[in-house]
Structure formats: structure tokens, C-alpha cells
Amino acid sequence: MADPFLSIQHVEKSFGATKVVHDFNLDVEAGEFVSFLGPSGCGKTTVLRMVAGFEEPSAGHILVGGKDITRLRPNQRNIGMVFQAYALFPNLTVAQNIGFGLRVAGASRADIDKRVAEMLALISLPQMADRYPYQLSGGQQQRIALARALAPKPKLLLLDEPLSALDAKVRVSLREEIRSIQKELGITTIFVTHDQEEALSISDRIAVMYGGKAEQVGAPFEIYNRPATRFVANFVGTLNVLEGTVTDASAGTVRVASQDVALKGKLDGSRTGDTLSLALRPEAIALGARPGHDSKLAGEIADVHFLGSVIRVRVGVGGKQISLDTFNNSSTPPPVVGDKTEISFSSGDVLVLH
Template sequence: MPFLDLSHLEKSFGANRVVKDFSLGVEKGEFISLLGPSGCGKTTVLRMVAGFEQPSSGAILIGGQDVVGKRPNQRNIGMVFQAYALFPNLTVAENVGFGLKIKGMDRSAIAARVAEMLALIGLPDLGARYPFQLSGGQQQRVALARALAPKPQVLLLDEPLSALDAKVRVSLRNEIRAIQRDLGITTIFVTHDQEEALSISDRIVVMNGGVADQVGTPFEIYNQPSTRFVANFVGQLNLFSTDAQGRIGGSTLARGDYAARPEAVRLGLAEGADITLSAKVAEVHFLGSVIRLTAEVEGNRIALDTFNRPDMPPPALGSEVTLSLSSRDLIALK
């Protein structure tokens, strides 16, 4: 039985069904991301697990115990919010120790646990500061330490990185994942950022319109999308349709629509490729180790990624090129 078991959850606000028959089993110590656009229901699922929203129907079991109907403080859950939610009138140490004080722990035990948490998040010497004296990244680390201090069974993170700049966001997401692994704590992470979800998750739940469109590992979600929505939402796609004879670039396929990731398309005739396309270079973007090209093929634009090679500059804008790919790399769209 999963450690965290969400079974047939439904949530409606009036006539609006926000979450529809949502089920998910999370193993102990697993890191799960709920990924999707705004309004897809991912935060509502998180809030139901936390106890801030009650399901219209369905069950939430933690360690075999149904927690529906229990208050948030009765669920032994830690939560980190998007907006930090630190108490501005308390020091960093007092913020981290707040939940422990509520639990009635003695001062020496609180001080020891706070010191342990501040060391864990890499801020051992900032306990006496106030939130306004910290950067955004430091404030979110403190919020994480506060959530972890009471040793919760489950950690919930509601878009905790979205208010931070790009460099801090990447650094902090890696830190969160490292801490999660060290502690072995069962974690649900809500995000609309596909790169975040792909980089740190054991599994991803892609949500669309209150429904879990697909649940899988990052590899599966990216390479084997089960619906057109997942294929379009996660990563960039090139779209292809078969012609009247069921062909794409000389290769005969089952009639329908297909997609390919930019890295599946090759410049020139690649070994093993059975699809070739004549194209004109429309855009060239130098991204350091990778060069992103956009080429026009019969009125459609095809993106492809190629590694930078100092001895091989990219083709010029407007030049005629041949693109190739293998039909094995095509994703059939449903």
C-alpha cells in the first residue's frame, strides 16, 4: 500500500469541478511533482492533502490512516508556500522553531533542533536576523527549515521557487532535492515549470482540467507522452501530418498526426534516418553548447537542436538545407 494514497478525490466550488476523480499512490520517500498550467487543479490537490480544503468526495490516507476531516495541524505535514509566509516580527531562529514551540517542546530541545535545521539549509549564522534582512532565496530556505523542523511525515511545496530569479531558482531546487533525499521525506511539489519538474522528480503528474493526464517518470513523460496535451505542454514539439498517401518525408506511416522533439531532427543526412525534408533556415540562436535552428518546410517551421562545434559554424539564414530524422523518434499524437 502506498504511504500517501489519494483515492478518487473530487473538489467542486459551486458548479465548478476543479478536481475530477484524482487518484495517486506515493511511496515513502518519493518526490512527486504536480505539473500543469494555472487552473488545472494541482494546488487544490495539494491543499486537500494539507487539510486547507476538504474534498467533495474521496479519501486521503497517510500511513494507512484516513486524514480527511482532520485539521491541518493534526496531519503531521510540513508545507512551504510560494510567498515564504514567514512571521516578520520573529527572528529566523524563532520562525524555524515556531512549530516546535506550539508542540510544547522545551527551550533546549528547540534550540538544538533549530541549530540543526539552520545547518541543513546552509544558514547556520543567521538565526538572529529578521526576514526583511534576508534575500528571497534565504527566506525560502528558512521557510523550508520551518516546515521540516517538526519532522513531518509529508512535505508539501506549493510553487516555492516561482518568486525567485532564474539562477537562484535552479540552485535552490537542487538544494531542496538534495535535502529531500537526505531526509527520505515523502514530498509533493507543485509547479507550472516543466524544467523544474523534469529535473528533480521521481515521478511527474501532468494535470489538465482537474484530471491527471499522465503519471510517469520524467523520461516517460518527455519521451512517451500519452496524450496530445502532455506532448504539447512538456517540452517543445515539431508537428507533422502524413500526406494523402500516408507519408512523411518519403517514409510511409499509419495515417495521422505526429510530433518530434527538436533533438530528434538532424541537419543533413543522418545515419539511420528514413525521413528527409528539404528546408530553408529561418532562425539561428546560439545558446552556448547548443545551437537552436528553425527551418521552414513547406510553410511549416521545424526546430532542431545541434551541439556547438567550433570547427562547424551553423548554416546562414536563408540557406537551403536537408533535415533528417528517424520514424522511430516520432510521437504519434492521440
């Protein structure tokens, strides 16, 4: 198996007596798009800045292409970085901003002009070359920042929450554009975000971070459907959490709100009488019976929100509200608050949180 393109090995970072990154390890393959996902203060930007060279690790090593770059200055790493705040030079035109890194590197005027034209075409803004940053929208400014980072043909692209200052519709459009450009160029990319939808929609893999550690690293499908820790389960996606009491560990039977639920397989490490936290995604739950659903709970409609194509329903089960989404059907009226109902789900979709 080939060596990873980027290897972050046992990296730690302390500011004074405070350790903000704990034994962080990650291998990234060439051409891969990996997102660091987590809440503010979890260490994701600090790890990114250590890869870029703006922070020096307190321990550990960072390798790119098999070369140890841990102690190299940022300008010695051939890494492109896009910041949250654009960081464009206000007194330079778009073309001058994009070509800045090439001028610093001593490229010829002809080479700079050619590369700037290529970058403007790549981000679909060829007509903006002579404008200044203040004449551009936020989305256009971020496209220019991306083009500037890519112009020197870096080995690695780092994006530090580049979309967080933009409105929702522009964010969706630009994240898809960033992913498209990344695939076209085949450049290895690390993308930092606190937005789970953003990370799930564009990443090859996601490193979910909390407290300076990687709680779980995996493909979006794995992260969402098979969270490894309670934090990942709660942070990524919407989750219903129910408390249950083990009634038969060998059979995997748990009592929830005075009703027995059979889980998939035996409950290793649990004993009769133990309390477990059980989690269910809203989309895994149906109102009424459904083929393949082998578990059910009786309850009462507590709340109904009509959202157009989707109807969001909350069902009260033993004092706890369980959320689920059902598609709008013009021939079927939505459920009525107060009605008795039954929800069903597959035992295989129940997560036991540890």
C-alpha cells in the same frame, strides 16, 4: 507489494457549481519525490491543499500511512507545508520562525534549540539565527520556510510553487538544494510547479495535470519521451507538430509536405487519406544524414540563432517551420538562411498525437 505511503483515491473538489478537480487518483511511495505539473488553474494546488487539510474534498479519500486523514484538521495530520510567499512571521527571528511549530506543540526549550540548530545546519545558514526576515534575501527566506516546515519532523512535505518568486539563478540553486535535503531526510514530498524544467530535473515521478485531471503520471523520461496525450506532448518540452496524410496505414507511411515518411509499424485505427498530427522533439532531428536516421525531409534554412554552445535552426518544410538544435563547432560555420537542406530523424522518434 507494500501499501503506498500516500494514497489519493477518487478525490474531487467543487466550488459551488464549478468542479475544479475530477476523480484524481495517485499513490506515492515512502521517500518518493512527486511533482504536480501543469498550467495555472489546472487544479494542482487544490489537490495539494486537500492533502494538507486546507480544503475538504467534495468526494474521495486521502490516506497517509494507511490512515484515512480526509476529515482531519491540518494540525492533526503531521504534514509540513512550504508556501510560495514564504509566510514567515516578520516580528520573529529566524530561530523563532523555525521553532514556532515546536513551541506550539509544547516542546521544551532545550529540544527546540537543538532542533533549530539542526535545521540551520541542514540549510547551511547557521549564522542567520538572530536575524529577522526583512534582513534576508528571497532565497534565504525560502530556505527558512523549508526549515520551519521540516522542524517538527513531518511525515509528508508539501511544497506549493516555492521557487516562483525567485530569480532564475537562485531557482536552479534552491531546487537542487531542496532535492538534496529531501534525499538526505528520505521524506515523502509533493512539489507543485508550472515549470516543466523544474519538474523534469528533480522528480522521481511527475503528475501532469490539466482541467482538474491527471493527464499522465510517470517518470520524467517517460513523460518527456512518451507523452500519453496531445496536451502532455505540447506542455512538456518543445515540440514540432506536422500534419501528415496517411498513404498506406499497413506500412505506416504518411505524406508530409508532398514527401513520404515511413513511421515505425502500422498505423492501427487509421485509414488511407486520414490526416494525422505528427510530433518531433528538436533534439531528435539532425541537419543532413545521421546513422540510425531512417527518415528525411527536404527543406530550406529559414532562421538561425547563435546561442553559444548551441545553434538553433529553423527549417522550412512545406510552409511549416521545424526547429532543431545543433552543437556549435568552431571549425564549421553555421548554416545560411535560404540554403537548401535536408533534415533527418528516426521513425521511432515520431509521436502520433491523438
